[in-house]
Amino acid sequence: MDEEKKSMKRRSFVKGLSAWLLASGAAVQAQAFSGKIPGRDEEDQRYVGQEGKRFGMVVDLRKCVGCQACTGACKVENKTPRHHFRTWVAEYERGEYPAVHKVFLPQLCNHCASPSCVKVCPTGATFSRGDGVVMVDDKVCWGCGYCVNACPYDKRYFHPQSKTVDKCTLCAHRLDSGLLPACVESCVGGARVAGDLNDKKSQVSRLLAGFSTAVLQPSQGNRPQVYYIGLDGSVQNQVRGTVNLDDLARMRDGKPRREWQTAYK
């Protein structure tokens, strides 16, 4: 009888233990399976963004002179690593002498309304804030690179130090302190205008209402929120032209091959 009692006791202990394990496991799971990352769970301001706003940019290409002040200002403000840029101004020449035209294309993350990078992220490290700014949490990102391939605008890269994906944040840290993005602040011609698209009185809204604008690669379906005034048709979609002359110069100068570089044929 004693033996049976012991076995009963043991059985109830095992039962209790497994129930306890299950319950605590479920509690952990419930937290883990919120589907979000810690910053969003805690509703951290930096993750949630500014309530009721929707940030975007209008680039007035008639005013861009290709001075690269934005490229430099961004590099300094965000301390981007060597050879990597969050924004830059591509420079093209269209036509042949004497019918020649220069085309400048300032580019940055489009902070899309339907970002293909966010969709494919398996860890949730990249996400859209409530105000539309697309961010990467470099504490969560595991560096699979799926978002880098999913971005139709090539605006993501691996940061060599953090070994995570890095990209333009529209200077969210500045926006949240009431400042303008560094590229906007430094633009000598006033070509870059950033602001709240929800505020009908903001400068971006007035430019959007007053001019015909276009976005890059609209057929990708990402609904980009960086609009261009005076966008040249030859660069709106995937750019087809000669290879980057910078890269040709690299080859001419006998510089070492990069892991990925323009193919010459």
Next chain:
Amino acid sequence: MEIFESLFTISSVTPDRPWGLNIPNYFWFTGSSAAAFIIASFAHVFGIRKYKPVAGFSLLLAFVLLVAAPLNLIDDLRQPGRLFNFFLYGWDHFLTSPMKWGVLLLMAYPLLILFEALLLYRTHFVHKAQEASSALARGFYRLMALGNMRLDEAALQKDEKRGFVLGAIGIPLALSVHGYTGYILGAVQANPLWSTPLMPVLFLASAMVSGAGLLIVLLPIVQRYFSPMQRVDGDMMLALARLLGWFIVIDLVVRFFWLTFAMPFAGDSGYTLVEYFRHHFVGVVYVEYLLCLIVPMIIVFSPLAKRVGWVFLAGLITAVGVWLFRWNTVVGGQGIGRTATGFLEHTPHWFGPDSITAIMANWGAFIAILAIVMLIFPWDREMAEHYQGEHHGKE
């Protein structure tokens, strides 16, 4: 002159791409595993007697390939120490990220093959456990026998039934595991080469080719040097050769539909693909298609298929060719410029993560795991039993 024809890029930023050697290698491993599993299932699920002698080995091969494959993915992560983040976060992207649900398939599939193999060879492990002299060995074989030491008629029947069920679930799972890898690429609409709903089908079709090719390469080696028969089953090689031939036909048909739609009838991306294939003409048309698909197809459908050496060669070429297809798709596809003009070229590193030596190490791991699995499982004795008293063993 059209304005598009005279655009000169003076300066821009040439982007880096995230995926190198690891990814095509991973795709090749999972694909070949799916094919090896399907070939094993011809015998285990569909009861085709012809494939019985290779079914056991093929199943084990499928398992080993799928154990080695994910190592490529871990190596590809820039932050492999954050592997656990996958399980903790990002579940709100479950439906839109093929990588999210794909990894779950990737974990379930090798477990299923393992259990199927353990059930298949349970009798052997029970005997081993009974013969074992040390407690450790006894424990190990008991574990391999799934803790079930019964060998009566009813227990064996139950094994067979369970094995059949696992095999039957395994077929869609094997197809899904490899289909999802195609899905990963197909879902990238920013890439004109990848963005097609046909991508999973294309991957499956070429996977069947590489899996049959790999089996044709490995089978004569293991039969000749590691099995009690010590000779190659020519009939089996002929059967596998013909199977490979039909897989190539299916692969070519799918590729025909892909290319004939993707170039002339695909809108803007069609122009890019024409440029792309012009850029890679020699590698794709002469090497990938002519040398690695058409030539082996002619070999396996010709009288040469009765010669083991030729079949071996055909298998080897197709297996390599499908690897090249994976490479051309993953690396070549990333080479297509989006904001940059022209095409990018990838130069793999020799050392470090995602390098040539990393891939060689992965192949080393594959061979080592295959050797261990071949030592533990009695695939050779099972194979020999199938040949006893049959006409199969003749060469």
